[in-house]
Amino acid sequence: MRKTAMMAVAAIMFAPLMAQAGGPSKANSAKAIASAAARIKIAAGMNDQWLATLAAFKAANAAQAKGDFALAQSKAMTAATLANLSIQQASAQKKLWVNEVIK
């Protein structure tokens, strides 16, 4: 009883946050996974994928398959963030690499 009450309080407290991130539901975590996949594809095209990106993406898919949508969503968001960083790195390097060239 106390447990359910606490859970209810927690649910009310965290509701706005969850809504913002599009709370953990199968549909929302699937959306997060799809958007991570799109970023991953771009990073791959730039020859700059990080191992950690694929590890997080794999964990997201595994959690999704197990029905842990909260974990799936958070792992997918980590994967997307890491992919974005590698995309930024690769874009910056398109100009920066010349600074390292032996002349």
Added chain:
Amino acid sequence: MRLIIMALMGASFALFGSLASARAATPINPQADMKAFQGYFLKRFPKVPLAAYVNGPYNFSKSEADQWKQIMEFPPYQFALDTGKSVFNTKFPNGKDYASCFPNGGVGIAQNYPMFDPKTGRVVTLGIAINRCRVANGLKKLKLTTGPMADILAYMTSTSDGKPINVVVPNNPKALAAYRAGKEYFYSRRGQLNFSCASCHVQEAGMHLRGNVLAPALGMTAAFPLYRSKWGNMGTLVRRFIGCNKKVHSVPAKPDSAAYRDLAYFLTYMNNGLPVSGPGARP
């Protein structure tokens, strides 16, 4: 917290990027690049003669060099070499053989690879040429990293022993673009650790990294394929690329990707004039 740090890193990539954006694009001049590349190392390590760079780390570590001399009394690649020779000389089921696919019957030609193929507009490494030969004769491609491919490469490379590396970048827009892409790959930082090949093999060349000597980029391709004690078997140059990509927490490219073909093209071109010295052995 981790996310904040990552975001800051991202912002710094972008900032440095925009600072450097004023630089103009440089024209492609492989010959001048190669002179500068070789000159840089010769000046930095005046005691190491040009041809000795094919021995990679052994110029920089007495203990590794001593070990090497001992190992070479019974070269660990000998088995691969013998196997490669017999595979190379075995006829395909259709009666043809590897020799039929190459100029001079495949003997003494390794110094000319990687080679630009004007028909496909792509760079062809010797390994990829071997696979093309197999496919043309109804056989499956071999894995490009180790195993029978490394054996065949060991044999073919041995028939070029001591010949000067002679990679050609013809005056063809696609060849020049491939060369330039390889150069860009070599000098671009990548992976979560934000290192380029040059970070380790130019800037830190000759230094020690966790018990390994960082081989200078000059001469780096000349002893492949090689037997590496850490692998416990033979590996090709592509296998090395994969390992070094992973070191910086980057996902490796596909063994037959344009990225690796072009990288091998650039790196081997930098070694023009150095003697072919594969197969080799490393700790």
